[in-house]
Amino acid sequence: xxxxxxxxxxxxxxxxxxxALAAIGFTLLWQTSQTINxxxxxxxxxxxFFVLIGMGFFGLPFWAAALIGVxxxxxxxxxxxxxxxxxxxxxxxxxxxxxxxxxxxxxxxEAVREFYGADAWPFPPLVAATNVTVFGAALxxxxxxxxxxxxxxxxxxxxxxxxxxxxxxxxxxxQNPTVARLLGxxxxxxxxxxxxxxxxxxxxxxxxxxxxxxxxxxxxxLLGLYAFIAAIIGGFNQVRGAIVxxxxxxxxxxxxAVYISTQYRLVIPLLFLxxxxxxxxxxxxxxxxxxxx
Amino acid sequence: MTxxxxxxVGIALGVSSSFLLVAPFLFKPYGIFILSTWAxxxxxxxxxxxxxxxxxxxxLAQAAxxxxxxxxxxxxxxxxxxxxxxxxxxxxxxxxxxxxxxxxALRLQHxxxxxxxxxxxxxxYLVFRNEEWLTGGIYGISNVPRPSLAGWSMNGAHAFxxxxxxxxxxxxxxxxxxxxxxxxxxxVALRENPIRAQSLGVDTRRYTLMAxxxxxxxxxxxxxxxxxxxxxxxxxxxxxxxxxNLLLMVVVGGSGYFFGPFxxxxxxxxxxxxxxxxxxxxLMGYAxxxxxxxxxxxxxxxxLADRLLTSTAKAAPVAAPEVS
Numbered sequence: 371x372x373x374x375x376x377x378x379x380x381x382x383x384x385x386x387x388x389x390a391l392a393a394i395g396f397t398l399l400w401q402t403s404q405t406i407n408x409x410x411x412x413x414x415x416x417x418x419f420f421v422l423i424g425m426g427f428f429g430l431p432f433w434a435a436a437l438i439g440v441x442x443x444x445x446x447x448x449x450x451x452x453x454x455x456x457x458x459x460x461x462x463x464x465x466x467x468x469x470x471x472x473x474x475x476x477x478x479x480e481a482v483r484e485f486y487g488a489d490a491w492p493f494p495p496l497v498a499a500t501n502v503t504v505f506g507a508a509l510x511x512x513x514x515x516x517x518x519x520x521x522x523x524x525x526x527x528x529x530x531x532x533x534x535x536x537x538x539x540x541x542x543x544x545q546n547p548t549v550a551r552l553l554g555x556x557x558x559x560x561x562x563x564x565x566x567x568x569x570x571x572x573x574x575x576x577x578x579x580x581x582x583x584x585x586x587x588x589x590x591x592l593l594g595l596y597a598f599i600a601a602i603i604g605g606f607n608q609v610r611g612a613i614v615x616x617x618x619x620x621x622x623x624x625x626x627a628v629y630i631s632t633q634y635r636l637v638i639p640l641l642f643l644x645x646x647x648x649x650x651x652x653x654x655x656x657x658x659x660x661x662x663x
Numbered sequence: 664m665t666x667x668x669x670x671x672v673g674i675a676l677g678v679s680s681s682f683l684l685v686a687p688f689l690f691k692p693y694g695i696f697i698l699s700t701w702a703x704x705x706x707x708x709x710x711x712x713x714x715x716x717x718x719x720x721x722x723l724a725q726a727a728x729x730x731x732x733x734x735x736x737x738x739x740x741x742x743x744x745x746x747x748x749x750x751x752x753x754x755x756x757x758x759x760x761x762x763x764x765x766x767x768a769l770r771l772q773h774x775x776x777x778x779x780x781x782x783x784x785x786x787x788y789l790v791f792r793n794e795e796w797l798t799g800g801i802y803g804i805s806n807v808p809r810p811s812l813a814g815w816s817m818n819g820a821h822a823f824x825x826x827x828x829x830x831x832x833x834x835x836x837x838x839x840x841x842x843x844x845x846x847x848x849x850x851v852a853l854r855e856n857p858i859r860a861q862s863l864g865v866d867t868r869r870y871t872l873m874a875x876x877x878x879x880x881x882x883x884x885x886x887x888x889x890x891x892x893x894x895x896x897x898x899x900x901x902x903x904x905x906x907x908n909l910l911l912m913v914v915v916g917g918s919g920y921f922f923g924p925f926x927x928x929x930x931x932x933x934x935x936x937x938x939x940x941x942x943x944x945x946l947m948g949y950a951x952x953x954x955x956x957x958x959x960x961x962x963x964x965x966x967l968a969d970r971l972l973t974s975t976a977k978a979a980p981v982a983a984p985e986v987s
Contacts (some may be wrong), residue, residue, distance in 0.1 A: 406774060455958070458958045458959075459957060459961075465719075465961075466957040466961035468774075469961075470953065470957035472910065472911065473949075473950045473951075473954045473957070476947075476949070476950040480950065483943055484943040484944065598778070602778055633789070634789060634793065637789060640785055640786050641782075643778065643782050644779060644782050644783075648767045651775060
């Protein structure tokens with residue numbers, strides 16, 4: 371009984387770590403450029419296909435294809451997404467950009483289906499699928515590795531944001547772009563950095579989750595929803611919040627599936643989302659955003 | 664409104680309504696079915712246009728309301744109820760549910776209605792799929808009967824098509840009247856500048872909520888038409904995808920324009936059928952169209968037409984934008 375709970379908890383933390391990676395990027399984009407990215411799930415779906423193309427069409431070994439896949443993701447999902455879609459729409463307000471990202475999600479999904487196929491493709495795991503026994507519980511090495519990598523990525527990101535000059539400039543941009551600009555922060559470049567970081571995070575999430583779910587063009591639908599929920603329950607305007615939101619969500623999700631109902635697996639996270647929005651709209655860790663007239 | 668614009672709208676309206684009236688004689692039954700679907704989806708999109716175009720709120724639950732309306736209709740008509748009270752019931756039920764959903768969410772401005780409705784749509788879909796005793800689960804409800812009007816059966820494809828068209832005309836006239844009433848003016852005021860509207864004494868929260876609930880109610884009515892149209896209801900059509908699709912319809916046509924949903928539904932419902940050979944490429948093209956429109960003309964195709972008409976009519980005074 372207790373070992374079951376431990377197993378579920380670790381597996382939950384592992385998937386939660388992946389949700390957190392996607393959710394952090396989501397909140398970063400919102401903070402610095404008021405972009406609500408409805409294509410975030412598809413952003414996680416796509417890099418796996420870059421890797422598969424690298425391995426299948428160019429015959430590269432996995433590690434080389436993975437590196438190139440991440441690089442391609444940073445250019446397309448980071449640089450090009452910002453320059454070609456977000457920048458031209460900055461003056462239109464939030465809504466057109468929301469609609470455009472919904473369009474982008476459809477485009478990415480259909481393009482993968484059309485040009486790569488509608489099947490679920492196997493994807494090489496980062497570590498072997500074996501178990502280790504801790505306190506009598508059989509824990510998947512894969513879960514532990516996924517958890518370790520996400521924690522490491524998040525720690526590096528936090529150190530970067532808090533300890534380096536560039537990171538602090540990015541935070542200043544997020545908190546108050548006008549004052550940041552007056553103080554000489556190159557606001558434009560900082561915003562670009564958040565888009566590149568988001569692209570790197572979703573590419574990493576893609577490498578971690580695709581071995582578990584297989585590579586399929588519809589993967590983004592559920593992942594996007596989870597990233598969304600994680601970001602909101604943690605606090606839409608907080609990187610820390612997205613981490614906590616992701617981990618909490620992963621654990622709740624796994625326990626619901628086993629102890630309540632697999633059919634209603636999604637219901638608890640969704641109800642949790644609604645409750646948080648109603649009673650604590652700034653999120654579990656968020657602060658209240660002041661609105662300007 | 665400039666004269667040029669009035670003329671353009673008049674011609675387009677005349678041509679399209681005469682086309683709609685003679686259309687059943689030009690198409691095979693499947694074509695008539697698609698046109699009927701267009702009419703039903705336009706009703707749902709008109710509702711969403713009220714929420715999005717006039718009150719400026721993103722709702723991602725319109726498919727859920729269409730689904731609730733459809734399931735109420737399918738469940739009760741197969742249990743022997745007559746269609747007309749059910750149609751009203753579907754509309755009222757969705758209005759009430761919309762009110763209950765929007766009331767807490769709209770306390771908080773920003774984009775929380777979008778998130779709450781997103782969650783709601785997914786929840787409703789799961790209930791449709793899993794509560795077999797009520798909805799038939801994945802097997803759905805089949806043999807939904809079509810209504811009859813004063814002893815005149817609407818079983819045939821032609822008759823039901825004209826019925827859908829009549830409901831569409833009725834809904835459209837009601838909304839035409841609504842947006843010219845003080846309520847409609849208040850809707851536009853709070854979209855254009857909510858803070859100013861509030862300082863002029865418009866209860867913004869109540870009007871936003873009203874626009875959202877009315878939109879939901881129209882979704883329910885669209886559902887009440889959809890069930891007898893397809894005569895078989897299962898959960899799949901009412902997933903989040905339809906909500907996104909309806910949202911894109913409104914935006915592509917031109918949100919906040921009276922005729923926006925009509926045009927948007929043509930592009931989203933009719934064109935894919937006529938361009939079937941293009942398959943997935945059609946959807947990709949559609950997605951690219953959405954993105955390009957948002958970049959260059961966020962007011963949609965009608966906004967684009969409006970812009971072209973006003974820019975060519977140099978002598979005419981500047982048109983009051985986005986009233987019709």
